[in-house]
Structures are given as C-alpha cells and as structure tokens.
Amino acid sequence: ETLAEKDAETFTKIWDAFGPVLKEGIYEDFERREKLLALSRFTTTSGEKRTLKQYVADLKPNQTEIYYLAGDSLERLKSNPKLEAAKSRGIEVLLLSDAVDAFWTSAPLEFEGKPLKSLSQGEVDLDLVPLVEDDNKDEPKPEAADEASTIAVIKEALGERVSDVKASTRLTTSASCLVAGGRGPDRELEKMLAMQNRGSVTKPILEINLRHPLVAKIAGADTAAGGEASDISLLLLEQAQILDGELPEDPAAFATRLNRLVLRGL
Known part of the structure; x- marks a missing residue:
C-alpha cells in the first residue's frame, strides 16, 4: 500500500506483471481480502488502473x-x-477480462x-439512480x-433452450441479452468450468427489451410453428449469444432465418 501511494509508476509495473496472481489471493486469502482489493487496479468504463477507493468516491446518488x-x-x-x-x-463498471476474474x-x-x-x-435494479441528462429526452x-x-x-418458440424469459432492466437500446440466475455461478465462470x-x-x-422494435414486432407476427414470431424469438436468443462471444446452436439455421427475416422486410 505504501509503494502504491508513494511510487505509483513502480507499483503499476508490479501490477502489470503480477496482477492476476494478486487477484488469486482475493479468492484464497480471506483475512487479507480487503487489503488485496484495495491494491487491485481495474480497467473500467471510466478509465484504466482505477482503484476501488476511487470507484467508491465516485458513486452516483x-x-x-x-x-x-x-x-x-x-x-x-x-x-x-x-x-x-x-x-x-x-455508473462506472469494472471490466474484468483476466481468466482469474471469473473465479475471485x-x-x-x-x-x-x-x-x-x-x-x-441475477436481478439488477438501477431505477433509484438518476439518469444522465439526455439530449434526446x-x-x-x-x-x-x-x-x-x-x-x-418467445417461451413457446425457444422451449428448453433457455431457463426463463424476462423483461430486462439492463437494456436501453439493444433487443436482448443472456444472464445467469441469482443462485449458482456467473455465466463466465460456468463457461470456464465447462x-x-x-x-x-x-x-x-x-x-x-420490450421497447425494442424487433421485440415489438412479435405482437403482430405469425405465431404458428416456424412462423415470423418463432424466427424473431430465435434471433433474439442467437444475437444475444453472439454478443457474449458464443456461436448459435445451429449457425446454418441462424443464417437461413436471418436471410428470411431480411427478405420479408424488403
């Protein structure tokens, strides 16, 4: 801690070399967990080499x-x-991309x-945090x-491919995303363990996102098996998988379905 405060440049070099090892200690060393968290440096949506002390100082109302x-x-x-x-x-968010991050x-x-x-x-509710001023409000x-x-x-179309379908509080502009339930491991840890x-x-x-045009389109779509509503529902799942770095279950069927939807809109 003293080195981090007095010689930030040297500490940064040490962190760049041994950061993942120090983060392993967060998981393994309960007694020193708070100190290790204080020493950790993070890439966030606000910048590089951010500390949790800086994060907490910048908390939103x-x-x-x-x-x-x-x-x-x-x-x-x-x-x-x-x-x-x-x-x-x-709201600042820590962006964790080291392999060890999923574990600690x-x-x-x-x-x-x-x-x-x-x-x-799990559930994420940010409603009490004020929105940033929007030029398009x-x-x-x-x-x-x-x-x-x-x-x-959507549930009827997707069947056993998902455990549930919910209206999102995370999304504002995108149509869909995939999350893990509140109990058990996060999705990234699950993928690594598998x-x-x-x-x-x-x-x-x-x-x-119930306000997204693609989701709204389902209301007037053909709900028969293999119809437009089914195509849109599967596309919502598949594009969420792609955004998480995964491949659709059947890439060929995904391409066919996407082409079919595009042609319907021409």
Whole structure:
C-alpha cells in the first residue's frame, strides 16, 4: 500500500506483471481480502488502473453496489449490451477480462461496505439512480410491447433452450441479452468450468427489451410453428449469444432465418 501511494509508476509495473496472481489471493486469502482489493487496479468504463477507493468516491446518488462485468475480451465487454442501463446513469463498471476474474468474483465480496455485483447475474435494479441528462429526452419513446403475451410467445418458440424469459432492466437500446440466475455461478465462470470439464453450463435466462422494435414486432407476427414470431424469438436468443462471444446452436439455421427475416422486410 505504501509503494502504491508513494511510487505509483513502480507499483503499476508490479501490477502489470503480477496482477492476476494478486487477484488469486482475493479468492484464497480471506483475512487479507480487503487489503488485496484495495491494491487491485481495474480497467473500467471510466478509465484504466482505477482503484476501488476511487470507484467508491465516485458513486452516483443512491448507488449501493460496485458493478462489474466479466468476460474473455475487453473489447467485447466494452460493447456488451448489459452495460446499457449503467451507462445511461453514468455508473462506472469494472471490466474484468483476466481468466482469474471469473473465479475471485465468485466469492462474496464487498469493499468499504459496498458489495460487488455482476451485471450478468441475477436481478439488477438501477431505477433509484438518476439518469444522465439526455439530449434526446424530448423525443417520444417507443411504446412497450405487452409483457405477458410477448414473453409467452418467445417461451413457446425457444422451449428448453433457455431457463426463463424476462423483461430486462439492463437494456436501453439493444433487443436482448443472456444472464445467469441469482443462485449458482456467473455465466463466465460456468463457461470456464465447462471448458475444463469441471462443470456443466446451465440454461441461461433471456432478457428482452420490450421497447425494442424487433421485440415489438412479435405482437403482430405469425405465431404458428416456424412462423415470423418463432424466427424473431430465435434471433433474439442467437444475437444475444453472439454478443457474449458464443456461436448459435445451429449457425446454418441462424443464417437461413436471418436471410428470411431480411427478405420479408424488403
């Protein structure tokens, strides 16, 4: 801690070399966890080499948690739709792309009384945090699709591919995203354990943005098996998989379905 305060440049070099090793200690060393968290440096939506002390100092009004998003690519994380609601409120998010990040974040963690919360797991409610001033605030918002009927159609089309379909509080501009349930591991940890044959991947929850035109289109679409509503529902799942760095279950069927929807719109 003294080195970090007195010689930031030298500490940064040490962090760049041994950061992942120090982060392993967060998971393994309960007694020194708070100190290791204080020493850690993070890439966030606000900048590089950020500390949790800096993060907490910049908390937004009514913000009670430290938010993070884990993945295998920093560039993919920066464009992940699960950041949208946080961005619209100016909330800083830790972007965690080291392989070890999926493990240490699985422990119950807090810093200066603020729990760490994944944006890709469980419920996320940011409604109490004020929105950032929007230059387009006077523009009318698209009307939301009917929640119950839209979700029922999507569930019917997707069947056992997902564990549930919910209206999203994370999304503002994107149509859909995939998240893990509130219990069990985060999606990134699940994927890593499955790759190492140390666990299986559970079915994700599909969250949909009821104000997105693609979701709203389901209301007037043909709901017969293989019809337009089914195509849109599957596309919502598949594009969410792609945005998370995954391949659709059947890439050929995805391409055929996408072409069919494009041709219908011509």
